Amino acid sequence: RKEVEQDPGPFNVPEGATVAFNCTYSNSASQSFFWYRQDCRKEPKLLMSVYSSGNEDGRFTAQLNRASQYISLLIRDSKLSDSATYLCVVNQAGTALIFGKGTTLSVSS
Amino acid sequence: DGGITQSPKYLFRKEGQNVTLSCEQNLNHDAMYWYRQDPGQGLRLIYYSQIVNDFQKGDIAEGYSVSREKKESFPLTVTSAQKNPTAFYLCATDAGLRNTEAFFGQGTRLTVV
Numbered sequence: 001r002k003e004v005e006q007d008p009g010p011f012n013v014p015e016g017a018t019v020a021f022n023c024t025y026s027n028s029a030s031q032s033f034f035w036y037r038q039d040c041r042k043e044p045k046l047l048m049s050v051y052s053s054g055n056e057d058g059r060f061t062a063q064l065n066r067a068s069q070y071i072s073l074l075i076r077d078s079k080l081s082d083s084a085t086y087l088c089v090v091n092q093a094g095t096a097l098i099f100g101k102g103t104t105l106s107v108s109s
Numbered sequence: 110d111g112g113i114t115q116s117p118k119y120l121f122r123k124e125g126q127n128v129t130l131s132c133e134q135n136l137n138h139d140a141m142y143w144y145r146q147d148p149g150q151g152l153r154l155i156y157y158s159q160i161v162n163d164f165q166k167g168d169i170a171e172g173y174s175v176s177r178e179k180k181e182s183f184p185l186t187v188t189s190a191q192k193n194p195t196a197f198y199l200c201a202t203d204a205g206l207r208n209t210e211a212f213f214g215q216g217t218r219l220t221v222v
């Protein structure tokens with residue numbers, strides 16, 4: 001069962017590049033959507049919640065398409081510090097968070 | 110400070126021993142979760158609890174046990190029945206409501222020696 005699928009990566013990009021990650025989910029009853037960032041050997045931390053209207057936080061933009069059951073994350077002007085694994089997370093109220101396997105981003109100078 | 114605390118950070122276990130990983134939170138969250146992460150892999154759900162005195166199996170519950178006697182605490186026992194216990198274990202909590210984020214502890218890295 002693959003409830004949440006992400007681009008496998010890794011993505012290797014130069015500083016300043018724009019990179020996009022995609023994620024699809026299988027359960028149409030899913031209600032909450034998030035992107036988490038995980039650094040090597042650390043716990044995941046919330047990057048952004050994802051809403052139907054789309055949301056932006058500085059260089060990061062997240063989009064949700066409920067009809068296609070698709071979530072995206074766009075990172076503009078990549079920085080070295082953006083290097084990490086990005087996890088797509090889906091939830092229904094009353095059940096557990098379901099994580100994608102993550103997409104690894106490596107930004108080089 | 111409000112937060113979620115896992116202990117210990119590193120744990121070594123001999124084959125055949127049971128070990129218990131601690132997870133404590135003071136966020137007053139109803140929902141608590143245990144995940145396992147293997148190198149280069151995503152998070153896999155072991156057990157979760159939406160309310161005190163109740164918990165549900167996740168995708169990989171075999172060889173693990175939990176309890177939820179208090180809202181603040183959700184300990185995970187890795188039993189000798191778990192054949193490949195070496196992994197990074199993460200505990201998380203959320204408010205159990207729609208669109209609320211989950212908070213993670215710093216994780217416990219378990220190694221079988």
